Amino acid sequence: MPVSTSTTFFYSLAPSSHGALQKINTNDFVGGPMELTIVKTLVRTANLRRWLHRPDCPEAVRQIKVLFDKCFVPRKGAFRAYAKHNGVNFSPHTTHKGNANIIYRPTCSGTLLAGQIQRIENVGNTVRLHVRRHSPLSTSLYDPFLRYPHLQAKTYSSNLSDTEDIIDLDDIVAHAARYDYSHGRSVMLNLSRQ
Template sequence: MSWWCFPFERLIGTLQNVNTNDHVGGALESTIVKTFARTANLRRWLRRPDCPEAVRQLKILFDKCFVPANATSETKEFIKMKGTHRAYAKFDGIYFSPSATHAGNASIIYRPTPSEAPVAGQIQRIENVFTDGQNSGIRLHVRSYVRLAKSLYDPFVRYPHLQATTYSSILKDTEDDIGLDDIIAHAARYDYSHGRSVIVNLSRD
């Protein structure tokens, strides 16, 4: 009681993406632990000084196999990928996706420009940016939700700690071109009444 379920829903989403080989009824935990332990042991063995050079060369293929495609590393360095469009991008341990890929991961709170106040929007496209043939960054194309007229009542104003704001369910026609650093947090969206949506800031801070 009196506790948000968003962190638990996020955890459930993470667990649902784990490859379990269709093991159910008690085998799930064992599959996760064994897979994690085997991967960790293999990585440790590949880093040993006495690891054969021929096997060490295969570490490049191993890293490509176990790093999610179109993701960024823990050091926030961009992984070189082919093509422009991305199905998702990982930043600070969080996955962001275009609405066509995953609608839940597409709703965000962001700053259109550094001087503007945060707004709610939906990611339309995520693209790699190439400079001299090298992947130099990621850009997101976002359409913001139309703000309600001041004459319309927002029932969530009375609950500031909820960090919920009512918007129109309509997206603007124009797109904002932003970077991953401009994103403040994921957002939860619910259409509740006559073309109006409540947007909840899911910031972990």
């Protein structure tokens, strides 16, 4: 069955907004005023864009086009769903919990820390990771992995610090596998490939 012209127009009009439209809760009700408003807005925006690109568009309106583009043209956001570094994907915990657990060494510290990526941010041409570190294990609790240093596993508190370390991708030593077990303890296993 061929796709209608209006459907083709709609999909070519705003491909970046498909995800946003799919996330709208409609309570399984289709064909209401919300859909009509969305389609009218998209059509009017497309018509205005087309008019601004015409050669007979007045010069005064062309000067305003810069402001129009800033208001209506989608821009790449500051935050990312993942970052690839040395062939490995790292993600915030909201995107993929398994890819958010890391062992890292901040440039200001020589010690290895375990943490969870909260956000990945574009800053100019670089990428910064916002990481909440695992609190150290209480001295009253026992770390059973101390007896096995070659396993590269260590127990931390399951609680994360309130503050965030902002690190570069080069500060990451490895992904870590995390397992929460008794008494608020989490074991972090270094998954380094080296």
